[in-house]
Amino acid sequence: MSFIATPQSMHFADALALQSGASIRDYHLAFETYGQLNADRSNAVLVCHALNASHHVAGRYEGQDKSEGWWDNMIGPGKPVDTNRFFVIGVNNLGSCFGSTGPMHTHPDTGEVYGADFPVVTVEDWVNAQARLLNRLGIDRLAAVLGGSLGGMQALSWTLQYPERVRHAVVVASAPNLTAENIAFNEVARRAIVTDPDFHGGHFYRHGVIPKRGLRIARMIGHITYLSDDVMNEKFGRQLREGIDLKYSTQDVEFQIESYLRYQGDKFSDYFDANTYLLITRALDYFDPARAFGGNLTQALARATAKFLLVSFTTDWRFSPKRSREIVKALLDNRRDVSYAEIDAPHGHDAFLLDDARYMSVMSSYFDSIAKELA
């Protein structure tokens, strides 16, 4: 049974300058903390989230069954990131729909719901916002910053934006930027949302509707790309949904995989915000620390002084091991301290959220060594 987690919120009145040139003020960040900050404030671990996640990283909510955080298998008392030793902080990013200020909140200048007017936020902007939160919590330097997928991009960016504030960066199932194919999948998902007649240019809140059709399609595409071909074949294969007879229909569900995807799409469209989906996929598209260095990742990572653990999964075709190895190589070119584990797991990109003995063991060992370093 997991421990009880309590969501908190912090208000920031001052404007935060964003990479786009815009700024945002009077915003809230939702966050949670687990464990105790030690006397010299050196044991803080910041966990950054990916597309469909939040500040609720671990533990469960009082009185709510099945409310475990999204990385509850990784973080908690006696777990790889052990909250008996570390003070863990989960923070929800700006633009999200899970608690921090986002498109469904009110723009302080206009008194209207932001909608499509919420400013474009980047990985770098999120890191700046997280740094402000740490300032308020009195944490100068992190024992580690940790994230998977888009969360791994934030962890990497921390080491470039605030090198002196990060001892260790743990970058799981991530990449130094998106490939054209990944941008392409994001773009199809965005088009499905934006061309839904219920999107109304992003101001659907005013019309009392939700672009559910688009959100469903976006989620279905996402879901396919988070799984491996192998695991899909194993879980669903060509199994029919009902018995052994084909119905011969173009619009009804025939195969189990169709039923599963429709269910995932429906569920997602009930709780996820369409503008948030656009914002977060764009943050993924934009992240590219090598861009300012003419594409030279080695030069881009020269600023980083943290020690690194990189983890990738063999069947992850969205953020493939090859992409993690690019980061490893660039860090080694800079003579940085890097550990790298390529885990032979069948579950595709989703593997970073799942239990796998070797993966858990690598994470345990690494955080164990961080704890010893602090002691």
Next chain:
Amino acid sequence: MSFIATPQSMHFADALALQSGASIRDYHLAFETYGQLNADRSNAVLVCHALNASHHVAGRYEGQDKSEGWWDNMIGPGKPVDTNRFFVIGVNNLGSCFGSTGPMHTHPDTGEVYGADFPVVTVEDWVNAQARLLNRLGIDRLAAVLGGSLGGMQALSWTLQYPERVRHAVVVASAPNLTAENIAFNEVARRAIVTDPDFHGGHFYRHGVIPKRGLRIARMIGHITYLSDDVMNEKFGRQLREGIDLKYSTQDVEFQIESYLRYQGDKFSDYFDANTYLLITRALDYFDPARAFGGNLTQALARATAKFLLVSFTTDWRFSPKRSREIVKALLDNRRDVSYAEIDAPHGHDAFLLDDARYMSVMSSYFDSIAKELA
């Protein structure tokens, strides 16, 4: 300069029984022929098409520049499938939107446009319809049946449904059935079409609208999966569309790949029929000759007596070499005569339509040997 091709059409009054239990009567098949049928009618080659193609396989139309057939690089005088030696037949399948009877035509029972009432057609049904066409053309036995992707499934099915009528089967970039992932991509595309408010349950013709939003999304998804990650990176990478400055927008085009996909989607939605898209992707989903044999492909292919050439492409992740090798293995288990070429080409699934010296050379040699066998 290609030769001049002339489309023809054949009417079939008698009902064709379909796999679903339904039937279709009073239908037309559009077809083209190139080259001359020899005296003993032994040099016919049937070419089967995939999702977005037709009977217009080779040559160009009189007075129409850039009207070359979809496999014009492969078929014609002096080309790998040499029309100086072979009598080549291209046929458009039932349910298509390129000439043969399809959802936008009139149902003879009701006098109304078929729309969603067009019967579900399978690869086996298409082969039966093609066999009827060959009967009318006076062709008992094919020198070869040839197809790529879904066309390859038809070529394979010919060897099972009419083993005595096929000397050679050439199955390119194909598979013995779709994986769960492939069905999943088809399903997302279908949901995008079916949930488009302009689809009207498939009877959009009556409402004077076209579900263009859905068709665009379907095509964008398809396009991503036909290309390899590598070729996308090479062609587009992370190039911005306009200059070097980011616009920071969630809805505008920022990267070249987005612009390319939007263009492909728009173009497709102007000419492709939404009901046809559903029918053809369903035919892909359903094809599974091993199904009646409890999944045993070796048993399923025991009926085939043709000689085979299988070709796959290393970067094709939609119809991967592994899937072609399953067919090769099942045929070898049955001691059939099989040649297999795995072409190291960068272009993904689309490679089967493109020029590649090794691929063309394999096809040339194989058809050359067929011609010699006939002489």
